[in-house]
Amino acid sequence: MSVAEQAGGKGRGDVCCAGLVREVADPRSAEVLARAFKALGDATRVRLLSLVAAHEGGEACVCDLTEPVGLAQSTVSHHLKILVEAGLLTRTQRGKWGYYAVSPGALARIGRLLNESAC
Amino acid sequence: MSVAEQAGGKGRGDVCCAGLVREVADPRSAEVLARAFKALGDATRVRLLSLVAAHEGGEACVCDLTEPVGLAQSTVSHHLKILVEAGLLTRTQRGKWGYYAVSPGALARIGRLLNESAC
Numbered sequence: 001m002s003v004a005e006q007a008g009g010k011g012r013g014d015v016c017c018a019g020l021v022r023e024v025a026d027p028r029s030a031e032v033l034a035r036a037f038k039a040l041g042d043a044t045r046v047r048l049l050s051l052v053a054a055h056e057g058g059e060a061c062v063c064d065l066t067e068p069v070g071l072a073q074s075t076v077s078h079h080l081k082i083l084v085e086a087g088l089l090t091r092t093q094r095g096k097w098g099y100y101a102v103s104p105g106a107l108a109r110i111g112r113l114l115n116e117s118a119c
Numbered sequence: 120m121s122v123a124e125q126a127g128g129k130g131r132g133d134v135c136c137a138g139l140v141r142e143v144a145d146p147r148s149a150e151v152l153a154r155a156f157k158a159l160g161d162a163t164r165v166r167l168l169s170l171v172a173a174h175e176g177g178e179a180c181v182c183d184l185t186e187p188v189g190l191a192q193s194t195v196s197h198h199l200k201i202l203v204e205a206g207l208l209t210r211t212q213r214g215k216w217g218y219y220a221v222s223p224g225a226l227a228r229i230g231r232l233l234n235e236s237a238c
Contacts (some may be wrong), residue, residue, distance in 0.1 A: 030162040038160025043149040046156070050149075109193075 012077045036110060039086030044069055045079050049088060061097040155229060158205035163199050168207060172221045180216040207216055 040046055051068050052060045062080065066073050080100055083089040087106045091098045143237050161166055171179045181199065185192050199219055202208040206225045208218045 027162060027166065030165040034160055034162040034165050037156045037165070041153055041157030041160040043146060045154040046149040046153050047146065 029052050033110070036088060036106065039082050039088055041081070044071065045083055048076065049083060049102065052089060052100050059092075059099045059101040063097065081105045083119055152229070155205045155207060155225065158201050158207055160196070163190065164202055167195065167198055168202060168221065171208060171219050178211075178218045178220040180218050182216065 008103055040049070048065060051065055052058075055064060062073055062077050065076050065080075069076060080089065080091070084091050084100070088103055089100045090103050091100055093099075133214060159168070168189055170184055171177075181192055181195050182191060183238055184195050184199075188195060199208065199210070202217070203210050206217045209222050210219055212218075
């Protein structure tokens with residue numbers, strides 16, 4: 001019996017786990033998820049993601065973010081690069097600056113997964 | 120203007136970010152969240168969380184988990200300890216074994232946060 005079948009077919013107390021189980025039954029899906037979680041495993045990056053999400057128009061450049069987090073531009077750029085590589089932010093070059101926006105699909109997918117795991 | 124007020128008061132395109140912004144506007148909340156994400160930033164721990172969640176009765180001991188992930192008991196115990204310390208699993212000692220269960224509150228909170236950030 002697969003892990004997903006176990007989740008659906010047996011008594012579960014007050015936790016139902018369709019989301020997480022369905023997605024991470026195989027090691028490859030777990031790798032993809034872990035990569036996104038690892039990128040968020042740093043308080044500065046959590047704050048940067050929220051600052052980008054909250055910024056006017058839903059996007060921000062590095063120049064908008066250095067002051068709120070109190071870090072040098074090179075450090076902020078490094079953190080933003082990690083968030084882009086994990087698929088949590090997108091980056092669009094316009095003239096001198098790159099503009100970052102939250103990647104809604106990625107966040108919603110992880111969120112649904114966790115919510116369904118603890119519904 | 121606070122980050123949360125920015126999120127509520129301005130045009131956001133198709134991303135609304137009340138959840139993430141409300142929770143991580145301050146560095147302390149970001150630290151708590153990052154700790155949970157960091158614990159999940161490892162594919163083995165993502166799989167262990169899903170295996171515990173999927174296990175009959177919603178709880179599992181180390182002895183149930185070593186074979187599915189193909190790792191030694193000491194390694195699995197180490198990963199489980201990290202998940203407990205991050206508040207993602209609970210551990211109850213019964214006789215010889217500790218029994219692990221998903222902490223529904225923690226998962227649901229993070230899940231809501233991300234879902235609201237990309238609704």
